[in-house]
Amino acid sequence: MSVHTVTKEQFKSFVSALIASDRRVVGVQAKGDRFAFDDLKSAQDLRLDYDVTILPPKKYVLPQQENLLTFQVNGQSQSVCHQQKTVLIGVHPYDMAAINQMDMLFSQGEYDVHYMNRRKQITVIACDVARPSPNVFASSMNTATIDHGYDMLVTNIGSSYVVEVATDKGKELLSLMNGARDASQNDLGARKAVWDKNEGWLNQHKLDCKPSFLPKLLEKSYQHPVWEEKARLCYSCGSCNQVCPTCYCFDVQDEVNWDLKTGCRYRAWDGCLLQNFATVAGDHNFRKKRADRFRHRLYRKGKYVPAKIDGQIACVGCGRCITACTAKIANPVEVYNELMKRTEIG
Amino acid sequence: MTKPRVAIFDFACCEGCQLQIVNLEEDILKLIDVVDVVEWREAMSEQSHEYDIAIIEGSITREEDEHRLEIIRSRAKILIALGACAVIGGVNKMKNNFDFNEVRQCVYGKDGQMQHLNTERTKAVDEVVQVDFKIPGCPINGAEFAQIIRSLLVGKKPFVPDYPVCVECKAKETICRYEYNQICLGPITRAGCGAPCPSAGWRCFGCRGMAENPNVDAAQEVMTLYGLTVDDLKQKMVLFNSK
Ligand code: SF4
Ligand code: SF4
Ligand code: SF4
Ligand code: SF4
Ligand code: SF4
Numbered sequence: 001m002s003v004h005t006v007t008k009e010q011f012k013s014f015v016s017a018l019i020a021s022d023r024r025v026v027g028v029q030a031k032g033d034r035f036a037f038d039d040l041k042s043a044q045d046l047r048l049d050y051d052v053t054i055l056p057p058k059k060y061v062l063p064q065q066e067n068l069l070t071f072q073v074n075g076q077s078q079s080v081c082h083q084q085k086t087v088l089i090g091v092h093p094y095d096m097a098a099i100n101q102m103d104m105l106f107s108q109g110e111y112d113v114h115y116m117n118r119r120k121q122i123t124v125i126a127c128d129v130a131r132p133s134p135n136v137f138a139s140s141m142n143t144a145t146i147d148h149g150y151d152m153l154v155t156n157i158g159s160s161y162v163v164e165v166a167t168d169k170g171k172e173l174l175s176l177m178n179g180a181r182d183a184s185q186n187d188l189g190a191r192k193a194v195w196d197k198n199e200g201w202l203n204q205h206k207l208d209c210k211p212s213f214l215p216k217l218l219e220k221s222y223q224h225p226v227w228e229e230k231a232r233l234c235y236s237c238g239s240c241n242q243v244c245p246t247c248y249c250f251d252v253q254d255e256v257n258w259d260l261k262t263g264c265r266y267r268a269w270d271g272c273l274l275q276n277f278a279t280v281a282g283d284h285n286f287r288k289k290r291a292d293r294f295r296h297r298l299y300r301k302g303k304y305v306p307a308k309i310d311g312q313i314a315c316v317g318c319g320r321c322i323t324a325c326t327a328k329i330a331n332p333v334e335v336y337n338e339l340m341k342r343t344e345i346g
Numbered sequence: 347m348t349k350p351r352v353a354i355f356d357f358a359c360c361e362g363c364q365l366q367i368v369n370l371e372e373d374i375l376k377l378i379d380v381v382d383v384v385e386w387r388e389a390m391s392e393q394s395h396e397y398d399i400a401i402i403e404g405s406i407t408r409e410e411d412e413h414r415l416e417i418i419r420s421r422a423k424i425l426i427a428l429g430a431c432a433v434i435g436g437v438n439k440m441k442n443n444f445d446f447n448e449v450r451q452c453v454y455g456k457d458g459q460m461q462h463l464n465t466e467r468t469k470a471v472d473e474v475v476q477v478d479f480k481i482p483g484c485p486i487n488g489a490e491f492a493q494i495i496r497s498l499l500v501g502k503k504p505f506v507p508d509y510p511v512c513v514e515c516k517a518k519e520t521i522c523r524y525e526y527n528q529i530c531l532g533p534i535t536r537a538g539c540g541a542p543c544p545s546a547g548w549r550c551f552g553c554r555g556m557a558e559n560p561n562v563d564a565a566q567e568v569m570t571l572y573g574l575t576v577d578d579l580k581q582k583m584v585l586f587n588s589k
Contacts (some may be wrong), residue, residue, distance in 0.1 A: 029519070031519070032521050034522075035520050036519050042401050043354070054519045054520075054521065055516070055519045059519075065517075066515040073500060147411055188549060198489075204522050213364075228535060232564065233561070233564040233567060233568060234561065234564065235510060235512070235533035235534065235560075235564060235565075235568075236457075236509070236510070236515075236535045236557075236559070236561065237509070237510040237512035237513065237532070238509060238510070238512065238513045239513075239516050241511045242512075242513060243516055253505050254487035254502070255493060255496070256496045256497065257494075257496070258373070258376035258377070258379070258380065258496065260380060260496065260499055260500050268517075269513075269517060271509075272511065273560050274509045274513070275508065275509060275557075275559055276509070276558070290561070323525070324419075324516065324522065326512075326522065326524045326568060327533075327564060327568050327571075328571055
């Protein structure tokens with residue numbers, strides 16, 4: 001739509017104006033010596049220089065726990081829908097890519113009203129990565145930069161920010177940004193330089209193949225020894241699922257109120273690594289072995305989900321699972337590279 | 347509909363879990379609206395031999411307590427173990443790691459030889475009688491207790507997580523203790539508490555007992571990744587997870 005340049009002071013005033021508006025404003029902030037998305041009380045607290053957040057911004061489109069409906073025991077039910085305009089500031093390209101994937105997944109087949117409702121109320125201000133986190137490998141996954149999904153994209157070019165407005169929602173916010181001027185050729189050149197750099201250096205773990213090759217690689221890898229070798233140390237703790245921007249499984253539970261006549265149904269994050277994730281009626285668990293569950297996650301990322309979303313690989317290289325796994329076995333690059341080494345592709 | 351009669355009994359414990367029930371405040375009024383509490387030493391003086399649901403707090407450390415428990419079991423339709431002491435033996439099981447004479451001497455000094463201080467190996471409630479439902483934690487989480495009771499009252503299987511604490515810890519976006527090379531029992535401990543300890547900067551002490559099928563073998567090897575040893579881990583497990 002349009003590309004502008006603002007000084008850092010002007011951008012800060014813009015954030016203050018957003019906070020003063022009737023919207024919920026969420027931005028990346030320091031949490032101890034790490035970073036997290038949280039409600040922004042002051043523009044001062046926004047940290048666009050962050051490396052990675054502990055949890056992805058997924059928690060705003062698919063919260064850890066959310067009520068779906070209220071019901072009467074043996075009676076009617078009523079859908080609960082969330083209504084609040086929210087602005088998310090500081091979404092990195094790899095996380096944007098993950099939200100783009102979820103948008104596809106939740107709107108195809110059985111349209112998920114709860115997800116889509118929240119999503120529609122969110123305006124995303126993405127920002128390019130300022131420095132690599134210890135485990136990021138977005139460069140390997142082609143997600144170090146991104147060209148769609150956001151409403152606004154902010155790139156730090158040193159002295160100022162280049163702000164791209166991509167949608168009507170983004171344009172609506174632009175009216176709060178005083179002092180924005182059209183970006184010059186120089187500014188655009190500086191932004192391109194940031195992109196070029198990020199496409200190379202956000203790569204702490206290097207995938208030995210193109211991501212688009214993964215579905216084919218996995219076709220031949222079901223019986224590979226690596227699953228057992230790695231899963232031996234797996235706690236089935238699900239941390240790798242919980243922190244993943246593309247994991248979208250949830251569990252549904254009902255709770256009754258004290259009147260014992262009414263109640264509510266909620267959903268909460270689930271994870272395919274958990275012991276009883278695949279346990280169905282009659283207590284039959286069709287992925288009983290740790291290695292089966294361990295393998296399942298990497299098949300989801302590299303083969304099963306891509307089949308649903310035009311071949312996009314459902315690992316965006318954020319590296320969070322690598323950090324979160326206490327047993328240090330969850331690194332997708334290590335596993336995929338191991339498969340590359342020891343699998344014959346006909 | 348007649349209200350189910352509930353009796354609450356305590357054995358070897360600090361009664362902290364009962365206190366969590368008392369602390370339910372508004373919810374406690376709603377609770378006594380839907381059940382008929384017929385015996386509860388901590389909150390009332392009445393006693394009764396007729397009840398549908400027996401809630402047992404504390405662990406079993408004496409022969410006469412085993413008999414008392416067996417009688418309660420025979421009278422109750424549903425028996426619930428309440429809190430770490432009842433569900434897994436809890437802190438009381440630390441005793442099982444030592445010679446009992448030494449333990450008595452150490453705790454009571456010269457009085458240690460008195461007959462009524464004679465106790466046996468600590469047992470969890472399910473080591474003595476059949477337990478229908480377990481509400482873990484030291485102390486229990488009041489909201490979880492309320493949720494479980496309501497589920498039982500409408501005949502629905504209560505939801506108690508069988509997965510590790512890490513799930514809830516991650517959902518809270520807490521920085522993991524292992525990122526600072528510190529031990530945490532979260533990966534092998536049953537969730538349901540909402541991970542308050544790691545969120546407050548502590549480790550998980552394991553008060554809810556083991557998660558289903560914990561990978562204890564892995565834990566031994568994983569410790570070395572953090573410059574820790576199996577003994578470091580075992581030491582931390584003594585508090586709530588002694589045999
Ligand atoms: S699999 Fe790991 S690296 Fe890939 S998107 Fe999920 S958390 Fe990030
Ligand atoms: S985080 Fe690691 S240990 Fe936990 S379930 Fe995932 S792979 Fe297993
Ligand atoms: S479980 Fe903890 S709080 Fe509850 S009775 Fe035992 S020691 Fe006290
Ligand atoms: S701090 Fe403990 S409970 Fe939390 S994720 Fe780490 S190991 Fe699990
Ligand atoms: S975090 Fe661990 S020690 Fe703390 S309440 Fe939960 S299970 Fe108990």
